[in-house]
Amino acid sequence: xxxxxxxxxxxxxxxxxxxxxxxxxxxxxxxxxxxxxxxxxxxxxxxxxxxxxxxxxxxxxxxxxxxxxxxxxx
Amino acid sequence: xxxxxxxxxxxxxxxxxxxxxxxxxxxxxxxxxxxxxxxxxxxxxxxxxxxxxxxxxxxxxxxxxxxxxxxxxxxxxxxxxxxxxxxxxxxxxxxxxxxxxxxxxxxxxxxxxxxxxxxxxxxxxxxxxxxxxxxxxxxxxxxxxxxxxxxxxxxxxxxxxxxxxxxxxxxxxxxxxxxxxxxxxxxxxxxxxxxxxxxxxxxxxxxxxxxxxxxxxxxxxxxxxxxxxxxxxxxxxxxxxxxxxxxxxxxxxxxxxxxxxxxxxxxxxxxxxxxxxxxxxxxxxxxxxxxxxxxxxxxxxxxxxxxxxxxxxxxxxxxxxxxxxxxxxxxxxxxxxxxxxxxxxxxxxxxxxxxxxxxxxxxxxxxxxxxxxxxxxxxxxxxxxxxxxxxxxxxxxxxxxxxxxxxxxxxxxxxxxxxxxxxxxxxxxxxxxxxxxxxxxxxxxxxxxxxxxxxxxxxxxxxxxxxxxxxxxxxxxxxxxxxxxxxxxxxxxxxxxxxxxxxxxxxxxxxxxxxxxxxxxxxxxxxxxxxxxxxxxxxxxxxxxxxxxxxxxxxxxxxxxxxxxxxxxxxxxxxxxxxxxxxxxxxxxxxxxxxxxxxxxxxxxxxxxxxxxxxxxxxxxxxxxxxxxxxxxxxxxxxxxxxxxxxxxxxxxxxxxxxxxxxxxxxxxxxxxxxxxxxxxxxxxxxxxxxxxxxxxxxxxxxxxxxxxxxxxxxxxxxxxxxxxxxxxxxxxxxxxxxxxxxxxxxxxxxxxxxxxxxxxxxxxxxxxxxxxxxxxxxxxxxxxxxxxxxxxxxxxxxxxxxxxxxxxxxxxxxxxxxxxxxxxxxxxxxxxxxxxxxxxxxxxxxxxxxxx
Numbered sequence: 001x002x003x004x005x006x007x008x009x010x011x012x013x014x015x016x017x018x019x020x021x022x023x024x025x026x027x028x029x030x031x032x033x034x035x036x037x038x039x040x041x042x043x044x045x046x047x048x049x050x051x052x053x054x055x056x057x058x059x060x061x062x063x064x065x066x067x068x069x070x071x072x073x074x
Numbered sequence: 075x076x077x078x079x080x081x082x083x084x085x086x087x088x089x090x091x092x093x094x095x096x097x098x099x100x101x102x103x104x105x106x107x108x109x110x111x112x113x114x115x116x117x118x119x120x121x122x123x124x125x126x127x128x129x130x131x132x133x134x135x136x137x138x139x140x141x142x143x144x145x146x147x148x149x150x151x152x153x154x155x156x157x158x159x160x161x162x163x164x165x166x167x168x169x170x171x172x173x174x175x176x177x178x179x180x181x182x183x184x185x186x187x188x189x190x191x192x193x194x195x196x197x198x199x200x201x202x203x204x205x206x207x208x209x210x211x212x213x214x215x216x217x218x219x220x221x222x223x224x225x226x227x228x229x230x231x232x233x234x235x236x237x238x239x240x241x242x243x244x245x246x247x248x249x250x251x252x253x254x255x256x257x258x259x260x261x262x263x264x265x266x267x268x269x270x271x272x273x274x275x276x277x278x279x280x281x282x283x284x285x286x287x288x289x290x291x292x293x294x295x296x297x298x299x300x301x302x303x304x305x306x307x308x309x310x311x312x313x314x315x316x317x318x319x320x321x322x323x324x325x326x327x328x329x330x331x332x333x334x335x336x337x338x339x340x341x342x343x344x345x346x347x348x349x350x351x352x353x354x355x356x357x358x359x360x361x362x363x364x365x366x367x368x369x370x371x372x373x374x375x376x377x378x379x380x381x382x383x384x385x386x387x388x389x390x391x392x393x394x395x396x397x398x399x400x401x402x403x404x405x406x407x408x409x410x411x412x413x414x415x416x417x418x419x420x421x422x423x424x425x426x427x428x429x430x431x432x433x434x435x436x437x438x439x440x441x442x443x444x445x446x447x448x449x450x451x452x453x454x455x456x457x458x459x460x461x462x463x464x465x466x467x468x469x470x471x472x473x474x475x476x477x478x479x480x481x482x483x484x485x486x487x488x489x490x491x492x493x494x495x496x497x498x499x500x501x502x503x504x505x506x507x508x509x510x511x512x513x514x515x516x517x518x519x520x521x522x523x524x525x526x527x528x529x530x531x532x533x534x535x536x537x538x539x540x541x542x543x544x545x546x547x548x549x550x551x552x553x554x555x556x557x558x559x560x561x562x563x564x565x566x567x568x569x570x571x572x573x574x575x576x577x578x579x580x581x582x583x584x585x586x587x588x589x590x591x592x593x594x595x596x597x598x599x600x601x602x603x604x605x606x607x608x609x610x611x612x613x614x615x616x617x618x619x620x621x622x623x624x625x626x627x628x629x630x631x632x633x634x635x636x637x638x639x640x641x642x643x644x645x646x647x648x649x650x651x652x653x654x655x656x657x658x659x660x661x662x663x664x665x666x667x668x669x670x671x672x673x674x675x676x677x678x679x680x681x682x683x684x685x686x687x688x689x690x691x692x693x694x695x696x697x698x699x700x701x702x703x704x705x706x707x708x709x710x711x712x713x714x715x716x717x718x719x720x721x722x723x724x725x726x727x728x729x730x731x732x733x734x735x736x737x738x739x740x741x742x743x744x745x746x747x748x749x750x751x752x753x754x755x756x757x758x759x760x761x762x763x764x765x766x767x768x769x770x771x772x773x774x775x776x777x778x779x780x781x782x783x784x785x786x787x788x789x790x791x792x793x794x795x796x797x798x799x800x801x802x803x804x805x806x807x808x809x810x811x812x813x814x815x816x817x818x819x820x821x822x823x824x825x826x827x828x829x830x831x832x833x834x835x836x837x838x839x840x841x842x843x844x845x846x847x848x849x850x851x852x853x854x855x856x857x858x859x860x861x862x863x864x865x866x867x868x869x870x871x872x873x874x875x876x877x878x879x880x881x882x883x884x885x886x887x888x889x890x891x892x893x894x895x896x897x898x899x900x901x902x903x904x905x906x907x908x909x910x911x912x913x914x915x916x917x918x919x920x921x922x923x924x925x926x927x
Binding site for chain 2: 009012021026037047049053056057065066073
């Protein structure tokens with residue numbers, strides 16, 4: 001049982017590695033954790049392109065907020 | 075979605091660190107993100123896996139052109155597919171791919187539209203930092219159009235109410251100036267629109283353009299209408315043009331109907347929109363644009379009509395039909411249909427004329443629109459019946475040659491020309507008037523058919539048949555444009571029937587064949603016995619001077635010849651036409667030069683046997699008659715030199731001379747016999763057979779018949795007269811032949827002299843011998859031996875001269891015949907020199923006047 005569990009884990013790890021490699025290739029600038037989250041969402045049936053849009057949006061949002069003057073941050 | 079939203083939070087935390095602390099911001103973002111997720115971005119593209127990987131590879135190649143990353147990607151994908159964990163690998167890759175492409179698209183700041191429009195403003199509102207301009211847009215919500223309107227109101231210039239303009243436009247479409255928009259010039263050709271408006275209102279340029287478009291209809295309309303009006307009042311307008319006007323009128327009526335409907339519509343609209351003023355009825359009302367759509371088809375139609383009107387201005391009749399027909403080859407089905415319709419209408423009078431022409435041979439074409447025109451100088455006058463043809467009694471007048479002759483000849487030739495002239499010139503074919511849809515060959519057939527029928531009716535006095543035919547063919551249906559196939563069929567049948575009938579009429583009713591064979595028998599001396607008899611009867615008198623000949627003697631002799639030969643069995647009608655007469659003679663001519671047989675023909679036979687043909691027959695007769703004369707003379711001479719000379723003349727010292735005479739004469743007889751046989755067998759009979767074959771076939775029309783007879787006659791004339799086709803040498807051989815004939819006659823005369831001399835001489839010798847025996851038989855004439863010897867030498871010299879002259883000339887003739895372009899003539903050369911007797915001098919050195927029978 002434990003061997004199966006570990007096998008599963010390792011294969012999940014491998015999959016994540018592969019996806020990470022691909023994302024590196026595609027220059028998506030995602031870290032492994034985010035990829036894991038996103039893939040999880042995709043697995044849950046989220047529209048992948050919409051998700052991509054969300055990521056994009058959040059990034060922009062984040063960038064906007066970080067360049068906002070400090071009072072907003074506070 | 076619960077899991078999805080729960081997973082959103084880590085993402086939010088990652089990218090917007092501020093959201094960790096700011097709850098409202100977090101909620102805001104989460105709801106926003108969920109909105110995005112619920113949206114349908116990219117869901118339309120259903121891609122399969124391989125397509126997706128292809129896309130990715132292409133993208134990778136864009137990022138790094140080396141291709142290494144692409145192969146690496148392929149590798150990774152293969153490994154990914156081996157992994158059992160993920161169930162939606164394709165979507166995962168799609169996600170990465172989409173993100174990647176969004177990433178790079180970012181620099182040119184093209185963003186997903188959903189985000190750009192609402193998000194910033196929302197945030198800005200939320201952030202309570204309003205911007206002046208954006209607030210103006212946001213709160214007012216007015217479009218630039220409405221602002222422009224306000225601006226205009228401010229300025230006091232406003233646009234016209236469209237419904238008013240619609241009314242004006244309806245007027246314009248009828249060529250009438252409206253209240254606000256009017257035509258500037260009253261001239262037909264150039265009409266300009268003036269947009270008046272009133273002081274307060276103006277018409278916007280776009281509306282102006284629209285009205286201009288619509289007004290084109292009005293312009294075209296007034297042109298077409300003008301044309302129709304003008305033609306209505308004018309007289310002498312062709313039938314085809316009339317029917318064009320008729321069609322145009324129908325079209326215009328349709329157009330009025332359309333205008334009326336539109337007007338009703340407009341008034342309804344206005345009543346409805348009267349309650350809420352100013353606002354144009356949006357749903358059902360009449361606007362300029364709607365008007366434009368509704369009249370689109372009419373614009374095309376009007377344009378076509380206007381083109382036709384333009385064309386009708388300078389073409390006429392069949393040419394006009396042609397002009398319209400040229401538009402049927404249009405690729406646009408609408409134009410094609412329209413022109414077909416128009417053509418159907420316009421060609422109706424044409425087909426009516428055609429039918430009349432094709433089935434009854436009548437040309438009813440008061441405006442000269444048909445492609446057949448009648449020459450007015452030859453009216454529909456039926457002919458004078460043959461019996462009333464004036465006889466040529468005054469021709470024989472001895473003294474008053476000028477008065478009697480010329481008058482009669484004119485009269486006669488006037489009548490003669492009629493048949494041929496009538497056939498050839500009464501109707502003429504006009505190619506430019508022939509409608510294209512008929513085609514030229516059919517046009518010719520139609521032309522020929524009508525001509526034949528007309529000819530049968532008026533020249534052959536056989537109108538009953540034509541009328542019956544007409545009735546029969548009328549049941550067959552009406553000819554019209556829509557049924558070109560049927561038209562061609564009926565043309566073909568009508569053509570065949572008409573030409574067949576024409577042949578029948580000519581051969582059975584008018585006995586063309588009898589006349590042709592009579593011409594051959596009498597004028598071409600086909601009846602050998604008749605020719606012999608005539609020669610015998612006339613021979614003595616023809617040797618006398620021409621002015622001592624009398625016509626009644628000639629006709630009496632002709633009568634005798636006919637009675638005593640097999641010609642008696644020929645039809646009376648033929649014999650009646652045969653006449654002997656003399657040509658115009660001058661001083662010093664003898665009967666042989668002026669005598670001729672004549673065969674009289676009347677209409678309608680003279681269509682085939684026209685004046686020209688008869689002249690040729692006469693020419694041939696003259697030649698053949700001369701040949702016959704030579705033959706007869708030689709026959710008589712031969713009897714003398716063989717019978718008489720051997721029986722009565724006992725002059726052994728002249729026996730050798732007689733032998734030479736016989737040789738030469740035999741040569742001459744050979745020559746003339748061969749020549750005659752050639753004329754008879756090779757030329758006349760062969761040509762005759764061709765002609766008869768044609769007549770038996772009964773194909774083609776009268777023109778073909780005339781042509782055939784003409785070729786028959788031409789062939790005979792050319793071969794008998796040894797006509798050479800080389801320019802300048804046409805009659806060289808004929809002249810040589812006539813030369814030879816002259817030599818023969820002179821030789822014959824010389825032999826007669828020789829014979830007479832020998833006869834006297836031997837009579838003198840007989841007397842001397844009688845005196846020696848003591849028998850007194852008469853007073854011995856004191857003959858001068860020297861002078862008689864001289865006389866003999868002269869005669870012998872002439873005999874020699876003529877004999878050798880003859881031989882030389884025949885030699886030359888044969889040589890020329892051997893290189894004659896005509897094969898038959900070449901064959902005559904072979905006939906004459908069958909044993910190679912006539913060889914050039916140098917080739918026949920050893921031969922010296924060998925015998926030749």
